[in-house]
Amino acid sequence: MRIRFLSLLCLLFCMSCNEDFISEKDTPIGVFNAMWQFIDENYVFIDLKNLDMEELKNTYSSQLSDSSSDDELFQVCSNLLLDLKDGHCFLDNGNSTVRFDTGEGFNSLFDLELIKQNYIQGEVIEYEYITTGNINESTGYIHLSEFENVDEIRKAITDFNQLGSTIDKIIFDIRNNSGGDPQIALTTASSFMEREIFLGQIIHKDGKAHDDFTDPIDIFSEGLPLRFEEDARILTNRNSFSASSYLAGMLQHRDNVKIIGETTGGGGGDVVSYELPNGWVVAVTVNFFLDAMGTHIENGVEPDISVINTIDNIAVGIDDILVEAINQ
C-alpha cells in the first residue's frame, strides 16, 4: 500500500515537471531571450502591428554575445522595445527608463499659460489637475492635465451647472494630458451623457499565443446624476495619451460632442511588468480598448475636425485649435 502511494506520488511529481522551473541565465543572451519571450507571450498588439517576432529575435540576438557589456545589452533590448512603437511599454535598468515617444515627429504645440492670459475672461480657477474659467458668456473652458482626481471633475461640473443658462458649450481640453486612471476617464465620459449607453469593449490577453484573447467585455457609461448639461468640444493633440485616448474614443460619434485638434497619441491598454534575470524590468501592454464602433484606439483617435497649431500663431498668442472650438 505504501509502495503504491509512493509510486503515485512519484508519478504525480514527474507530471509536475515544468519548463518554467528552469530559469533564464543572467547572461546577455539569457536576458535578451527572457525579454523577447515575455513580449512574445504577453504583448497584445503583435498581430495588429504586424510584428514579426522571429525576425526581431534573429536581428537583435545576433548583435549580442556573452561578452556584451551592460550598456550594449541595454541598447539592444531598448531597440527591441522601441520597435513595438507603444508609449505604454518600457524597459527600466534601475538608472534609466526607455519608452517610445508617441509624440515624436509631431509639433503638438500647446501652452496653457497662453490660454489663461489670452482667452479666459475673468477668474481662472486652478485645482491640482484642472484649470477652468470662462472663454465668454456662453462658453466654458476646462483643461485636465491628468486623470487622477475624479472629485475635481465633479467640482468643475457643479461650478458650470450653477452658472445656469448662460453657458451652453464646454470646451474640454485634454491636450498634453498623458493619461492616468481609466476609471476616471470613464467617469468623465459619462459626465457628457444623459443615460447609460454602450461605450466600447475591453479585451484581455489570456494565453501565450498571439491571438489568445478573452471574449470582449462591454463597457457602459455610468448614468451619473451629476453631468455637464452643455454641448462639448474635446481638444486633443498627439500628447493626449492613454486615458485621454480612452476618453476621446468613448466620446467619439456622440451628437453633443465634437473632437477638435490632432489625432491622439493612442495608448489603448494597461501594462504588466516583468523582471529579467539581471533585475531589469520590462513592461508591455496586455489588454486593449475598442470604441463603440469596434475601432482600435492604440494608434490614436482621429478628431472630427483636424486642426494643428502653428509655431507662428502660437508665437503671437493664437491657439488655432481653441479658436476652432470657440467658433464651432
Add this chain to the structure above:
Amino acid sequence: MYLPYMKNIFLTTFFSIFIGTAIAQNTNSLWIGLSPTVQTTKETRYTSTFRSGLGYVGTLGYSSVNEKRTIFFETEFTSTTLGSSNISSTRNLQPNIQFSYLFQKAEKVNFGPDLQIGSLLQFRNGITSSNNKISYLIWNSLGLSMNKSFLLGSSERPIPIILTASLPLLSYLIRPSYSFPFTDRFLEQENYNFDLDNLSSSIIKGGKIRTLNSFIHLKFGVEAYRFKKNLGGSLKYQFNYLSYLKQKSLFQFTHQLIFTFIINNRK
C-alpha cells in the same frame, strides 16, 4: 537544478512515513513560536528567475493527543522580502491555517485528513506604472497529514522527536487571470467597468478545483522537545515546497527553524 529538489522532497516524504516511534499520550498542548525563515520563490507572473530572501515566521497552535487520535490546529504567518534591487524586490506575506485529525494507524504512527486554508500574497516594490504590482495564490486544500514520533538519545534523558508531513490532494485555488490582477471570474462579468465592483465576490467565486498534478504544497517537519513539568520548548525544522503549474506557474521553497514555547496540560 530540478532533480536535487525532487530528491529532497522524496526523501523527506519517505522519512516522514517510515521512521520514528513514541511521544507523550493524553496531552493537550498550546504553543507559540517565532523564528527566522529563508525563502526562494519564482512567480512567473512577474519574474523569470528564482529570488531568495530572509524573513520571519510566527506560529500559534494547539494539539490534543490520546491513544486513538491526534487533533492538530496551527496558524502560521510568514513574511519575507525577496531580492535586493530597488526595482525588483518583493514582499511575500503568507498566512496559513492547518487543521488535521489523525488516527493512530500503527504504534506511534498517526495518519489522517488535513484541511488547510492559506495564501501567498506578493507585493512588488518599486514598480509604479504596472498592472501586476500584486500577485497571489489562495488555497483551500483537503489532503493527508501524518506524523511519527520516537525518542532519541540516552534512555535516561531521551529527547522526543516528531516527524510530520502533509500534502494536499484536492484544492480550491484562486489565482489572477493570465494578464490581469483579478480573477477570470471578474473578467467574465457582462458589464465591466475599470473599478473594483464585485471584486471580493469575484475572487471568492473565481477559484478553480485543482489536484496534486497542478498544485503541490508539501510540508515536512522534524521537531525535538524538552519539557520541565508542563512547560517546555521545541526546536523544529520545517521545509515547505509549493508549486502551481497551470499557465503562469509558481514555485516556492521555504526553510524554517522554529523555536517554540509550549504549555502542556496532561490529562
